Amino acid sequence: MKARATWFDGCIILMLIILNLLVIVPFFYVIVVSFSPASESLGGQFYLWPKEWSFDAYSYLLGAKDFIRSFKNSFIITALGTMINLVISISLAYALSKRYLPGRRFIQLMVLFTLMFQGGLIPSYLIIKNLHLVNTYWAIVLPAATNAFTVFVMRAFFQSLPESIDEAARIDGAGEYRILLQIVIPLSMPIIATFSLFFVVQYWNDYFASVIYLNDTHLWPLQPLLRQMIASSSQIPSDANVDPGDLAQFGPNLKNAAILLAMIPIIVIYPFLQKYFAKGALLGSVKG
Known part of the structure; x- marks a missing residue:
């Protein structure tokens, strides 16, 4: 045995x-x-270790206007989207966690309905177009401002907090906003940190919405630009400032360097949220 x-x-x-x-x-x-020279990577002269290390691809990318602009666009979209997502999700989940909320069941059914049914791409695009949000950051941020899964998991976590804390705060004269900001949110950092990581990854890696709603390539975040660099014969949009001839000189070096630079922000953020991740991912779902 x-x-x-x-x-x-x-x-x-x-x-x-x-x-x-x-x-x-x-x-x-x-x-x-x-980090390898273009001659080695293009000629297949190494497998897992280059004969010579080169920083040419990184030097070129960090000096390319289109790459820097796309990096900045991704940062703005991610920061703005994460902040809005947290504000809306926490506010709605906290309100639904209170049994005395008027119309609570109806609101929960409406939120649950969005989890089971979606409007589809064409109605969504028509709404964004009629609101004059095409070619703006809001076209990427607002449609994903919250979702039913996040709301229900956060609501379950808020409901698991001891009611005695809430009652003691009310006896001391605290209102709903003060209870939320000074008591509930500090006690809910595991679940908030977990969903913050989800939101950051969601917005940073977004590709499809950017291609649909952003016709101006100067507003593109990193992912559409990386897609063009990897898949297109010219690597980048025709109106970009990066010379395709220079890209051909680097070959796989430039593409892999761009991929690695695009991963760095997520790699940097994750260790700071890791201690909350496993705990927060289970608490809301188990206690719900």
């Missing part, structure tokens, strides 16, 4: 090693290619 358990544990460990390699090796390859 013990030998069988040891064999089973060995198989599990082997599977985990293989899965980790499937993630680590491609990521490592992107890093190595981005």
Whole structure:
């Protein structure tokens, strides 16, 4: 029996090693290619380690106006969208967590309805167009300002907080806004930090909405530009300031360097929210 358990544990460990390699090796390859000279990467002269390290691709990207502008657009959209998403989601979830809210069941049904049914792409585009939001950051931010899943998980977390804290605050004369800002939010940092990470990743990686609603390439965030660089024969839009001839000189180096630079903000943010992530991801759903 013990030998069988040891064999089973060995198989599990082997599977985990293989899965980790499937993630680590491609990521490592992107890093190595981005730092290799163009002649090596284009000629296939290395596999997992370059003969010579080069920073040419990064120097070029950090000096390219279109890449810097797209990076700035992504930052603005992500910061604005995350802030609006948190404000709306926390406010709605806190209100729905109170049993004495007039029309609470009806509002919950309306929120739940959006989880089961959606309007579709064409009605959504017509609404954005009629509101004159096309070619603005708001076309990306407002349609994703909140969602039913976030609201219900946050509501469940707020309901799990002890009612005695709420009652004590009311006895001391605190109103709803003060209770929310000074008591509920500080106690709810795990769930708030978790969804903040979700929102940041959602807006930073957004591609489809940018292509649909942003016809002006100067408003493009990083993802559409990366798509053009990787998939298009000219790598970038025809009206961009980056010379396609220069891109061809770098080849895979420039593409992999752009991918790596696009991942850095998420890699930097994640360690600060990691301690809340596992805890916050379970609390609201389990206690709901």
